[in-house]
Amino acid sequence: MKKVVAYFSASGTTAEKAKALAKIAGADLKEIVPKEKYTSRDLNWMDKKSRSSLESADEDCRPAIEGGAFNLSGYDRVYIGFPIWWYTAPRVIQSFIETNDLSGKEIYLFATSGGSDAAKALSDMKKLYPTLSFMGASLLNGPVTKDIGG
Template sequence: MKKIVIYFSASGITEKRARELAAVTGSDIQAIVPAQRYSLADLDWTNQKSRSYQENLDDAVRPALEHGNMNLAGYDRIYLGFPIWWGIAPKIINTFVESNDLSNKEIVVFATSGGSGLQTAVKTLQKQYPALDIKAGKLLNHSVKSDII
């Protein structure tokens, strides 16, 4: 089974966990990069005018990607990682899912979070994309060890 870790990380925390996960699982790795990077001000969830706050309010928002679709042919399992924002995946994850052919792939979601669990984010993605095989992985707030598999 060919595997890849695909992740979005605005602050570097999710990237660190993604790299650890890729090493432990023997997976390739690829970042989801926004066309317009998030600044610290953009990430200020306490500021109702911040970019991340405003994106969260609009279900139709799809932040542009630096690189459109990825060549995922040949991959059977995708570990999809992101920081949880307001209990769900950041909207850039929707952009990624809608920009790529993820049919016939097992998508295992992992995340980092300062307070939210993983289940709401996974259930939201499953509801948004019922044709995809999306499964709950783990919340990776600490170093990834070999027992993750």
């Protein structure tokens, strides 16, 4: 089974977990990079007018991704990682899902968070993309010690 870990990391925390997971799972690694990088001001969740707050509130928001679609044709399993924003995945994850053909692939979500779990993100993704095979979601705040895909 060929695997890939695709991740978005705003501050480096999720990147660290993605790299560890890729190593343990024997997966390739691809970074989801927004065309417009997030600044610390953009990430200020206390500011209702910050970019991340405005994007989270806008269900139609799909931030552009640097380089467009990835070539995922050879992969059977895709791990998608992100920080939890407002109890779910950032809108750039929806951009990634909608830009790439994930049909027929096992999809495992993983997240980092200061206080939320990944359950709502999984529920949201299953609701938004009912034809895709979301197999589970894990919160990776501690050391990554095993392949979350089993």
